[in-house]
Amino acid sequence: MDLLTPELGLFFWTLVAFLSVFFILRKFAWKPILNSLGEREKGIAESIATAEKVKMEMSQLKSDNEKLMAQAREERTAMMNEAKQIKDKIVNDAKEQAKTEANKIIIDAQQQIQQQKMAALTEVKNEIGNLAVEVAEKILRQQLAANDGQTNYINMLSKEIKLN
């Protein structure tokens, strides 16, 4: 039974020690530590929430970016197509113009050639005429130099003249 009878002295000192430990630790250890733990837990929760928010914003931004990129790509394609059309048009126009220009030049050239040909022909004709006249003159001079010739010629001319 000795073990089961509490002694006053030990009881008293335990009371004093436990209560002082309780009050001292409550003020200087438990409260600060628990406050810190609470603060940290709050901080961590806030950080996680912020990270989540940032993640959401990032994904939002990313999808926005993607949308923008797609739009830009579309615009680029459209612009390219337009540019291509314009280029084709310009090239065709140029070709067309060149063709007409060339045709005009060819026609002009042909006309000029024609004209010059004509002029040359006329000149040649004139020249030939002159030559013929000269030749005829020479021949005539020679034939008419003699009397026989003059009479023959007169005869021939007179024979030509038909008096009907």
Add this chain to the structure above:
Amino acid sequence: MSCKRLFSLILLAFGLSFASFSLSAQEAENGAKTASASENTAEKKEDKKLDISSVIFGHIADSHEWHLFSMGETHVGFPLPVIIYNATKGGLTVFSSSKIAEGEDYQGYHLQRVGPGSMKEKVLSVDGDKIYDFSITKNVLSMLVSVVLLLWLMTSAAKKYKKNGDMKPPTGFQNALEAIMIFLRDEVAKPNLGVKANKYFPLLLTIFFFIWINNLLGLLPGGANFTGNIACTALLALLAFIVILASSNKHFWGHLLNPPVKPAGIKILLVPIEIMSLMIKPAALMIRLFANIMAGHIVILAVICMIFIFGALNKFIGIGFVPVSLAFSIFMFLLELLVGAIQAFIFANLTAVFIGQAIEGDHPDDHQAYHISEDEIIA
């Protein structure tokens, strides 16, 4: 996660204490020798039988001097202050216990065994005055050491938070402490006390660490058996009881004194049972801790004393039994380290459960508290 952390902490405690175990074994051996030696001289070698129970209960009982070990006839230890309040004459007397260690009188006081066959020694007045003994005994000194340790450990951990700020990861002892605190908060305080957890949590923490550190100190070689002393557990249980009563609400007393049961006649049976259960709760707290720790000490000592019991039969049997006894006592020692933590946890947990029952009804989500107690009351 926190369970694992707590477990590794306990393992660490095992490891540290293990190193000192060989000392403990030797110390107990010496104690046994001393006991048999003093027995021999006292009884003039009439009876060579070992008095195992006096060895064991000598180690377990409180004492006015701190006996460390004995080598043959020389006892190594130190005397402790005796503080006596004399109620008959009035006044406080303080002197060293070495003055009355050998049974002599000093200032009208002397040390006497409480009864024949009892190991308990008590300071008594020679004149038969009524005195109150407030001596710093072995248990008191051990407890004061634990208090200093506790204050130093906890405040130094708390300072780290101030130094490092709240968001820095905890390191070292701070980390271990934090793991335990979070475990207790989430597994003990919050489920039982709900929204009022913050109010009672400092008390639960103090109870837990106070009991735990004293359990561990008691396991040190030459340590005192403070938490295995009924005065200690009685005080803790009484404080718990006071807190339970102080925090109890109308709903609690309503259920206790006027239980809502259908045949009203059964209340005559139920109300006394309920009132008894109210008293039994702190009594169970008191006895559980006391019995667990004391039994642990007794078993370790008994296992070691087996060497000398067998040695008394035959020297060689005694030597042959050394490894068996050592293995047993190492096992028991490790078990006691575990029990030390578990009992501290159970005391804190049940205190929380009982307070939870007393404040139940303040908020509706508290009903689970009662179910937890049903399982754990067995432990």
